[in-house]
Amino acid sequence: ARIISFVFGECITALAIAFYFKTDMPLQIYELFVMQVAEKRNVPVHRVKPIFDIVMLVISVALAFLLTGGFNGIGIGTVVIAFVNAPLIRLFTKLIDTAFTFEPRFAKLIDMLKV
Numbered sequence: 749a750r751i752i753s754f755v756f757g758e759c760i761t762a763l764a765i766a767f768y769f770k771t772d773m774p775l776q777i778y779e780l781f782v783m784q785v786a787e788k789r790n791v792p793v794h795r796v797k798p799i800f801d802i803v804m805l806v807i808s809v810a811l812a813f814l815l816t817g818g819f820n821g822i823g824i825g826t827v828v829i830a831f832v833n834a835p836l837i838r839l840f841t842k843l844i845d846t847a848f849t850f851e852p853r854f855a856k857l858i859d860m861l862k863v
Contacts (some may be wrong), residue, residue, distance in 0.1 A: 754825055762836035768804045770850045771839065778804075797834040805830040 769775075775783070778800070786796040805827065813823050852858050 758829060758832065762833060763840045765837050766840035766844055770838075770844060770848075772852055794834065794838050797837075798831070799850065801830045801834055809839075 782796050782800050783793055785791075785800075789796070807824070809819060811838055812819050827836040
């Protein structure tokens, strides 16, 4: 039951993130970082994001070990998510693009708020 809940929860999370990327809401700082690295290196974002996730996992494991003497808070689920989150988000984004068309309701406001 835990594995089913884990898989279902990850799918719902990846789907929600894919929908969020279709909005004109500001991105989180780590997503902006990934996009900037991809832009500067002229590499697709879907290639940079998994690397970023794995690097963050390695840093988290190192900090957990250094600060607590073990791997507190880092389980198999954390490791799995680091590897499957980006590909799942990309998959759901492609599925959303085939099923929906997104148009801004407040285009003028969005243009005013863009940096």
